[in-house]
Amino acid sequence: MAKFSKSSVPRFSVEVYQNEFLPEGGREVNAIVTVTATGGGTTGGIPLPGASSGPADPPGRNPDAAVVIMVDCSGSMDYPPTKMRNARDATSAAVDTLRDGVAFAVVAGTHVAKEIYPGGGGLAIADAATRAQAKNALRKLSAGGGTAIGTWLGLADRLLSSVDVTIRHGILLTDGRNEHETPEELRAALDACAGRFTCDARGVGTDWVVKEVTAIASALLGTADIVADPAGLAADFTAMMENAMGKEVADVSLRLWTPVGVEILFVKQVAPTVEDLTERRTEATVRAGDYPTGSWGDESRDYHVCVRVPEAGLGQEMLAARVSLILPAPDGTSPPLPHGLVRAVWTDDMAASTAINPQVAHYTGQAELAQVIQQGLEARKSGDIDGATAKLGRAVKLASDSGNTDTAKLLSKVVDVVDAATGTVRLKAKVADADEMTLDTRSTKTVRVKK
The missing domain is CATH 2.60.40.3670 (Immunoglobulin-like)
Incomplete structure (x- = not known):
């Protein structure tokens, strides 16, 4: 409910x-x-049946929320060692962004899930003291073990369900493949969590699987993205937490x-x-x-x-x-x-x-753009050069026609654009893993129709 x-x-x-x-x-x-x-959060909102008649919370401030941050602590997070350090710093930055009164916990994820703060199967209430305690606990995080993301989500669900709040949200960071549980086990965990909390998922580096991370975000109605350089984690985690704090x-x-x-x-x-x-x-x-x-x-x-x-x-x-x-x-x-x-x-x-309605035409093209990017990248991986060229060329034309400049820039790192208006491209002989994964992960991002 x-x-x-x-x-x-x-x-x-x-x-x-x-x-x-x-x-x-x-x-x-x-x-x-x-x-x-x-x-949201102001007197301009819709009054609720039985709601308090007291003053509203300030805009953008919603203490009636709970957040669980899941940090990958598998062995691969030690390669390079800066990755684990950046993950700790990013989680600390996210903790600093929590509003006073928000319930929160931090989970270390390996082949098992462990609550590293506050412990005891519950959540802490954010204030200056608990934020400091959480950041102190984060300093003890170290890498070692495997990866079983379904167990992380299961623990997050149990923690979030222990409090009676409006907004339940998860933030999940992984750097590798989900090797210590089957795809069916992860799917079952996602099915169990769907509708119970939302979750933003991030892949750091280039050794994780795009379809695993995007499937988590899709099932739990959150966002997915790549942070190719671990140094960018703190800014990304801060933005994710600010977004979560804005939900009403x-x-x-x-x-x-x-x-x-x-x-x-x-x-x-x-x-x-x-x-x-x-x-x-x-x-x-x-x-x-x-x-x-x-x-x-x-x-x-x-x-x-x-x-x-x-x-x-x-x-x-x-x-x-x-x-x-x-x-x-x-x-x-x-x-x-x-x-x-x-x-x-x-x-x-x-x-x-x-007559074609401009909004319908625009978003039909944006949906096709996402589809042909994914099909083109799959064809490229399988060695189908002609198929990849045709699909990614079509993507370049659709991005150009719709004004989706962000996607156009990502495509230009995978293909050499001969003529964007006609979708004439050549596949690049060598593409950085980060560029290909970024295009794949962000393929579903669209631009609004120009009114």
Whole structure:
């Protein structure tokens, strides 16, 4: 059951962008749904049933939260020795970023998981004294042992579930492959933790597996990234913790209601990253299902909804879907929240029915961009030069067309760009592992459509 901060949650708005016009016989309806949250932790938020009438917490300050930091302490963290030192320093920086009142713990991860602070199966409450104690405990961290990430997540889940708070969050750092448990064991751990806490995952160096780290972040609705140079860990950990401290409400769901005869083809988050939510649907009512979106602070995200409607005659129109937000309150109710409508109108006006909505076109391209980058890198690894060139060339064109300059820069480290407008490229003969892994890890990051 979702819970809320003491006085208010962000004010949400929902906007729908689509071309509702279909030609005769047309059945596929696409819409981009922009969800924006503002005013979290302030009196501008939505008052909650039974909420305290006292003053709100200052903006960006949410002590009603718990965080567990999981630090890889396997033997590989000693190569080079600076890696372990940087991990300790980064965790210390994250501890310093904790707000007073936030519950927290630090876990050392090897082939087993060990709570190094505060110990005893509980969490400490952040203040000057506990932050100092945690940093003192971190100085004793040393590298040795294997890697079994599922056990780290399991311990984090037990610790986070020991407190009654709004926001439960994990930060996970690894530098190697998950060699001491099977993929099935890690999958089972992720399934057990899904919906119980969110988790940001980071790979440090270049000896870890991109798909393992991104799978953790995807399953637990967090972020994934590479920190190729361990010296950058402190800045990255600080930013992650600041982001976690800005969350105000957890377990927000996107509810999609469809009338009889409408088939849902997919529901995807498309900004700030591409994340397919289609298979994560849980049934809410006979015609409605909920898709998890995790925790929110002051932010905006875009979702692509695609449905197939029954055939209808020219001049007819119908409601193809209704999109709303669900924030179940402790008493089982939900505060009234805005919703958006997805419509279908059949017309013989060819100009109207063939017009492509710019938001839909943009994010369709961004989703394809993520896909062709991953396909291109796989082809490159398998020795399929022609396939890799074609896919990565297509990626260069899509990045150029959409103005995704960050991805374009990452692609330029893997291919020599002959002509970005046509997607003409040559594979580089030699590519640094860090450059290839960075492109792979960040392939799902998108840019917002230019309004």
